[in-house]
Amino acid sequence: MARHDYSIRPEPRFEDGAFIPSAPLPIVLHDPDDWSLRDDIALMRALMRNAIETTSQTSRSQACVQGKLFGHEFFTVADPKLIQFIFVKNHTLLKMNDTRQRILKPLIRSGLISAEGEEWKRIRHLLTPMFTPRHIRTFSKGMKTTINREMPLTLKDGAEISLTTTMMNLTYEVLSDALFSGEIDDDKSVMISDFDSVLRTMGRPDPFDVLKFPDAIPRLTRIPGRRALHRIWTRVGQAIDKRKTKEKSGESFPTDFLKLLMEAGDETHGPLSSEEIQDQAVTFIGAGHETTSHGLTWMLYLLSQDKDARQRVEAEVDALDVENTPVDKWVDALPWTWACFEEAMRLFPPAPFVSRELTAPISYGDRDFKGGDNVLLNLWALHRHYDLWDNPDAFVPDRFFGKNRAKIDRFQYLPFGLGPRVCIGQRFAQQEAIIMAALLLRDYRFDYTGDEAPWPRMRITLQAENGMPMLVSRRG
Ligand code: HEM
Numbered sequence: 001m002a003r004h005d006y007s008i009r010p011e012p013r014f015e016d017g018a019f020i021p022s023a024p025l026p027i028v029l030h031d032p033d034d035w036s037l038r039d040d041i042a043l044m045r046a047l048m049r050n051a052i053e054t055t056s057q058t059s060r061s062q063a064c065v066q067g068k069l070f071g072h073e074f075f076t077v078a079d080p081k082l083i084q085f086i087f088v089k090n091h092t093l094l095k096m097n098d099t100r101q102r103i104l105k106p107l108i109r110s111g112l113i114s115a116e117g118e119e120w121k122r123i124r125h126l127l128t129p130m131f132t133p134r135h136i137r138t139f140s141k142g143m144k145t146t147i148n149r150e151m152p153l154t155l156k157d158g159a160e161i162s163l164t165t166t167m168m169n170l171t172y173e174v175l176s177d178a179l180f181s182g183e184i185d186d187d188k189s190v191m192i193s194d195f196d197s198v199l200r201t202m203g204r205p206d207p208f209d210v211l212k213f214p215d216a217i218p219r220l221t222r223i224p225g226r227r228a229l230h231r232i233w234t235r236v237g238q239a240i241d242k243r244k245t246k247e248k249s250g251e252s253f254p255t256d257f258l259k260l261l262m263e264a265g266d267e268t269h270g271p272l273s274s275e276e277i278q279d280q281a282v283t284f285i286g287a288g289h290e291t292t293s294h295g296l297t298w299m300l301y302l303l304s305q306d307k308d309a310r311q312r313v314e315a316e317v318d319a320l321d322v323e324n325t326p327v328d329k330w331v332d333a334l335p336w337t338w339a340c341f342e343e344a345m346r347l348f349p350p351a352p353f354v355s356r357e358l359t360a361p362i363s364y365g366d367r368d369f370k371g372g373d374n375v376l377l378n379l380w381a382l383h384r385h386y387d388l389w390d391n392p393d394a395f396v397p398d399r400f401f402g403k404n405r406a407k408i409d410r411f412q413y414l415p416f417g418l419g420p421r422v423c424i425g426q427r428f429a430q431q432e433a434i435i436m437a438a439l440l441l442r443d444y445r446f447d448y449t450g451d452e453a454p455w456p457r458m459r460i461t462l463q464a465e466n467g468m469p470m471l472v473s474r475r476g
Contacts, residue, residue, distance in 0.1 A: 003039070004028060006046050006053055012305065012453045018394035019306045021347065022453035024050070026057040026381075029067070044207055051458045052352055052380045059381040060392075064367060072212070074374035078382045080411035085364050086375055087354070088419040093362060097355040097374050102209045102219075103460070107202060107229065110276065111283025112424060120421075126264040126272065127280065127424060130257060133328065136427045138255055139178045140327035143432055146170075146177045147439050155444055157474040162467035163297050163446060168192055171293040174432055175285055179257040184239040191235060194228035195286065199459045201225035236281050240274055257284060284425070290461045291350040292429045295415075296436055297468050298456075299344035302395045303441075304448040304470070309397055310441075313337045314475070317442045330434045337437050339400035345415040347395060349379035352462050354417050379414060380462075388412045446470040 004027040012022045046053045056076070058065045063079030077083055087094070096116055104114040112123050129135075150173050154166050172192050176184055184191070206219040243258055253259050261280055265271035272280070303310040316336050331338050354377040362369050369375070384392040388409075389399070398404060416423035423429070448454075449471050454464035 003042065006042070006049075009453070009455060015391075015394065018391060018396050019302065020394045021302065021305070023347075023393060023456060024053040024055065026055050026060050027053075028057050035068070048207065050456075052378075052456060052462065055378055055381050059378060060384055061386045072374070074376055075369065076376045076378050076381060078378070078385050078388075080388070080409045082364055083377060083382070083411045083414075083418070086358075086362070086369075087356070087377065090362055091419045091421075093358055093360045094356040094375075095359050097357045097376075098212065099209045100353075100355050102206075102215070103202065107198060108283045108286055109279045111279045111286070113283055113287055122266065122269065123276075123280070124420075124424070126266065130260045130264070131424050131427055133427065135255070135260070136431055137326075137328055139428065140431055140435065142177050143174050143435050144327070144439070146173050147436055151439065151443065155440075155472050155474075157472065159472045160449060161470055161472055163300060163470045164293070164464055164467045165192075167293040167297045167300075168196070168289065170436065171289040171296075171432065172285070174436075175289045177256075178428070179281060179284055180239050180243075181254050181256045181258075183242060183258075184235060187235070191232065194232050195290070197228045198225040198232065199290065199461065202229070232282060232285075233278065236285075237274075237278050240277055240281065244274070257281070287351075287423075288425050288429065290463070292432055292436075294348070294461050294463050295341065295345050295350045295429075296433055296440075297464060298348040298462075299341050299437065300440075300446045300470070301448055301454060301464070301468060302344055302347070303340060304446050306395055309336075309340060309395070310445075313340055313437075313441055314445075317438045320438060320442075322438070322442070327431060327435060330438060331430065334434060334438060335401060336397065337441070338434060339397040339405075341433055341437060342400040342405075342413075342415075343395060343397040346383045346389075346400075346413060347393075348456055348462050349383055349415050350461050351415075351417075351423075352379045352458055353377070354379070354414075377414070382412065382414065385412070443475055445473045445475050447473070 008025055010022055010025060013020050043054055056065060056067070059076040059078055063077070063082055065076045065078075067074050067076065077086060096114065101114060108114055110119060110123075112120070112127060115123050147170060150170055154161065154169065169188070169192060172188065176182070176188070176191075201223075202225040208217055208219055240258065243253070243262070247253070247262075258277070258281065261272060261277045263271075303313060313336060316334050320330070320333055325333055356375050358369050358371055358373045358375060360371045382388070386392060390396075399408065411418065416426040416429075447470060449469045450466055452466070454466055454468055456462050457465040
């Protein structure tokens with residue numbers, strides 16, 4: 001059978017009135033007896049270049065697919081019941097997958113995303129109260145102020161912009177205001193570009209990780225990002241030190257994440273140490289600004305192509321009384337806008353891979369998993385599964401609109417993950433996304449100007465390879 005041609009990039013198109021964005025074709029895995037080192041190498045190169053390009057046809061059409069890379073077995077699961085069985089009912093038998101940890105640990109040390117076991121339990125317990133609806137509502141006023149302040153600075157009528165950069169700036173501003181009340185703002189653009197360069201260089205698997213070489217052997221692909229990473233850590237550390245000094249001198253602060261982190265603690269371990277606060281702060285920025293930003297960027301691209309859907313969004317946001325509608329009611333007040341955002345995250349899940357390793361055997365039906373097996377929840381495959389979705393590659397916000405939303409199984413749409421390790425920032429992200437979508441689309445229109453269709457590329461998060469060029473027009 002012919003080998004997969006990774007260079008094919010299908011043109012975006014309309015079919016039966018629905019827009020189908022350009023996206024990698026699923027690979028057809030050929031006969032395992034015919035599988036050779038050449039296939040391993042091609043797969044490994046694709047994995048490093050852009051992991052979603054390795055999504056197979058079978059993982060989009062079957063419940064569970066067994067794969068092999070350089071002799072290491074893994075399972076891609078895409079059946080809602082099986083997903084619930086493994087990731088929720090048997091979560092105590094899961095540990096973080098080695099390759100994932102090798103990518104994340106150097107970036108965020110013991111931040112909540114990479115912490116495990118008792119350490120994870122303690123930190124999750126301490127951080128959960130920071131994300132209650134009450135606190136998230138408190139942040140909403142700041143979110144609106146930040147977005148209203150920043151939008152006119154970057155979005156000029158007739159300007160050609162990189163939407164990726166613009167949205168990253170906006171979501172970074174929102175997060176840094178929520179985290180530090182602006183106290184880390186001095187070199188915002190350096191911080192954002194440092195995060196970008198860290199993800200570009202360090203946010204993907206190195207061949208040595210996949211081959212399970214010992215950590216003592218340096219990963220050459222990661223070296224270029226190290227300096228940027230060091231700068232991020234230093235700046236966050238300095239912001240924390242500055243706050244501690246000010247606090248000692250009796251200054252008071254608004255309720256921001258840093259204040260909440262400094263107040264967090266338990267009887268056994270006392271308060272979080274400066275180092276632990278730093279780990280969580282870097283994690284919040286790392287996990288929180290790119291994801292929301294890419295979700296919104298893909299949404300605006302899809303709306304720039306589907307003009308009818310955009311018109312409906314514009315009518316909805318124009319009708320919203322921005323000043324007097326409480327922010328936690330915006331999702332209900334803007335059901336079509338929200339459906340468009342959910343649909344954008346279905347087609348382009350901002351954090352597409354949830355990977356784990358089983359620590360003990362489990363059986364599901366006639367399928368046996370061994371301890372040590374790697375299980376991958378590939379949200380790209382799940383969200384485009386042929387048996388779970390009609391017209392899976394098309395942008396159809398209607399599936400998330402009104403009564404249709406209830407027809408979607410809880411475990412077939414999982415942009416924020418699931419089980420005990422579900423995204424802790426989900427509410428924050430949702431509130432930020434609806435505020436940003438409403439305020440942006442009330443005042444501006446975005447039209448895609450790229451010569452070629454944007455191509456999704458995975459570097460932990462799923463971004464547009466070309467930075468999403470857009471023409472900005474002021475509305476009204
Ligand atoms: C649209 C925006 C977002 C998406 C799609 C998203 C997605 C995810 C996913 C899929 C996970 C699970 C990862 C896994 O199980 O391996 C996760 C975990 C996490 N997210 Fe988010 N996230 C978003 C926004 C945020 C924000 C705004 C924050 C913080 C302010 C945040 C902080 C975290 C943290 C700390 C975890 C780790 C939770 C744990 O392991 O206990 N995320 N996120």
